[in-house]
C-alpha cells in the first residue's frame with residue numbers, strides 16, 4: 001500500500017481486500033470489554049478539519065484512540081482560512097510538532113493530495129473528504145458494509161454485485177470514491193441522477209448511468225442514497241424539492257421494487273423526506289447505523305496499515321481463523 | 331553608439347549572412363563584411379529574427395510590484411527575445427485613464443529593455459458597465475490603440491457593440507477576453523473528463539466560443555476590428571476561421587502554453603497549471619497548432635502573468651490564475667511549431683513579430699530584417715537543449731509550468747534599435 005490514502009483510485013484489489021480484512025479484525029476488538037490496542041502508542045495523529053464534520057472527525061478520533069495513538073484535533077474552521085497559505089503554514093506547524101499522520105478534511109478538491117505531494121509535511125496523509133473530489137474511508141466502510149451483507153467472508157470481493165448510487169453525484173465525493181473502489185472490487189455500479197447532477201465526462205467512468213430510478217431498483221443488490229442539498233434547486237439543478245423526491249427519492253413504494261436481499265445505504269447526513277423517506281431509513285434493510293459502526297473499524301484498519309507497519313494488528317488475542325495481515329500484503 | 335557586426339547569422343533560417351547594425355538601423359547585409367571597428371558577434375548556427383512583439387503582457391505595475399514591475403518585466407521580455415510588449419490594463423489602479431497609461435508608457439521608456447505599449451481598459455475599472463475615456467487614452471502620449479478588459483470579459487453585448495463602434499474613430503481595436511461569466515462562475519479548470527474525476531468545477535469550451543461567436547457577428551455588423559485574446563479551444567478556431575472567410579476584420583492570438591500543455595497536468599492539483607483560459611485537451615492543442623500554422627490564428631501572445639509564490643503555494647481553489655511566459659515563449663513555439671514541421675522560421679517571425687506589431691499598430695516594430703529597417707533583432711540558437719530553470723529568470727515571479735522541462739532553443743542576443751539588451755544570453 002502507498003504511504004497515503006488520498007484516493008480510492010490508488011488502491012489495488014489486494015490493498016482494498018487487505019483493508020477490509022484488517023477492518024474485520026478491528027471490528028472484533030470493538031466487541032471486547034477492553035476496546036483498545038497498543039499498536040499506535042507513541043504515534044501522533046492529527047485530525048485537521050478545515051470543514052465542520054463532527055461525524056467524520058469523531059469516527060476518526062475513536063479509531064485513533066482505540067489504537068492508542070496520541071490524538072490532536074486541529075480545527076482550522078473559523079480561523080481565516082479563505083487563503084491557501086494557511087494550508088501550507090498549518091502543515092509546516094504540524095510537521096514541526098512531529099505528526100506521524102494527518103487526517104485532513106478540506107473544502108478544496110485536491111488539498112490532501114497537495115499535502116501528500118508537497119514537502120511541507122512528511123507524515124502519512126489520510127483524506128477525510130476533499131471538496132467534491134473523494135472521501136476514501138467512507139467508500140471503504142461502504143464496501144465493508146456491502147461485503148458483510150452480500151458476500152461475507154475474509155478475502156472476498158464484491159464481484160458481480162449490482163450497486164446503485166442515487167442522487168447528487170456531481171457534488172459528491174462519496175460517489176467518486178465509491179465508483180473507483182467498487183469497480184476495483186468487481187461490482188457493477190450504476191449512477192442514477194437527473195442529468196444536471198451527473199458529472200461532465202462520466203462516460204469515461206467505470207460505471208453505468210441511468211436517469212430512471214424505477215428501472216434500476218429491481219436489479220440492485222444495494223442502493224446508496226446520496227444527500228441532496230435543497231439549495232441546489234436555486235442553481236436550477238432541479239425545479240423543486242417535491243419534484244426531486246417524486247423522481248429520485250426512495251420511498252416505501254420504490255423500496256418495494258428492490259429484491260428481497262437488497263440493502264439500503266446512506267453515507268449521512270440524511271435529508272429525510274428529500275432523498276429518502278423516514279420509514280425506509282429506519283427499516284430493517286437499512287444499514288445506515290451499521291455504516292457508522294463500520295466506519296470506526298475501517299479507520300482503525302487504515303491508520304494501522306499506514307502507520308503500524310509490519311506487526312500483526314492483533315497479536316495476542318487473535319482468533320485462529322483470522323488471517324494475518326502479512327498474508328495479504330504481498 | 332556601439333555598432334555591431336553579426337557574422338554568419340541565418341536570417342529567418344536562410345543562408346548565413348553578415349549584418350551590420352549601426353545608428354539604430356540595419357546598415358548592411360552581405361557576406362564577408364569588414365568589421366570597421368564594430369563589435370563582432372559570431373552568430374554561426376544562430377537564427378536571426380525580427381525582435382518579437384508580445385500582444386499580451388501583464389507587467390503588474392502599478393499596484394502589484396511584488397509580482398512584477400515594468401523594469402523586471404521588460405528585462406524578462408528582452409531575455410525572451412522581445413523588443414516590444416503590450417502592457418495589459420488590469421493594474422491597480424486600472425489603466426482606464428490617460429494618466430495611468432502614460433505612467434506605464436513612461437516607465438517603459440525609462441526601462442530601456444523593450445518598447446512598452448500600454449493597453450487601455452475598455453470600461454471603467456474593468457467593470458463592464460461604462461466606457462473608459464478611450465479617445466483620451468488614444469490621444470495621450472501613450473497613443474493607445476488596443477483596448478481590453480483582459481482578465482474580465484466585456485460580456486454585456488451593448489457595451490461590446492458600442493466599444494467596437496467607438497474605437498473606429500481613431501483606428502482602435504477591442505481585444506476581448508472571451509469568457510461568458512455565468513457559465514464560468516467558480517470555474518477551476520477545463521470542463522471535461524478530467525474535471526469530472528478531480529471534482530473541480532468545469533470551465534466549458536462553450537463559455538469561450540459563445541462570446542467569440544457573438545463578437546465576430548458584432549464586429550461584422552458595425553464594421554469594426556475585433557482581436558480575440560488567448561484562443562484556447564478547437565471550437566473557437568472554427569468560429570474565427572469562419573469569420574475570416576467572410577472577410578471580417580477579426581484577428582486572434584494563442585498562448586505558448588495552450589500550444590503545449592493539456593488539462594491532464596491538473597491531475598497533480600499543482601496550481602502552477604492553473605490559468606485563464608484553462609489548459610484544454612490534446613485535440614484543442616492540435617487544432618490551435620494547425621490554426622497558427624495556417625494563419626487562422628495570427629499571433630502568439632504570452633499572457634505573461636506573474637504571481638508571487640504565496641499565490642501558487644497553496645491548494646488549487648485558493649491559487650491565482652496565470653503563468654509567466656516571456657522567457658520561454660520562443661522555445662515553446664520552436665518545440666510545438668518548428669520541430670513538428672508545421673512552421674518555418676519565417677512563419678515564426680510572422681506570428682511573433684510582424685502580425686502582432688500590425689495588430690497593435692506599432693510602426694517601428696515587426697519590420698523585415700533588411701537594410702535601412704530598425705535594428706530590432708533577436709539571435710536564437712535553435713540547437714540548444716536544456717531544462718528550464720526558473721532561478722535564472724529575469725521576471726520577478728517564478729510561476730512557470732515548465733520548471734525542469736527540457737525545451738529547445740535559447741535567445742543568445744536581443745537588439746533594440748541597434749542597442750544590445752541581451753548578449754550571450756545575459757542581460758546587458
Ligand SMILES: [Zn+2]
Nearest residue numbers: 480481507559
Ligand atoms: Zn485574459
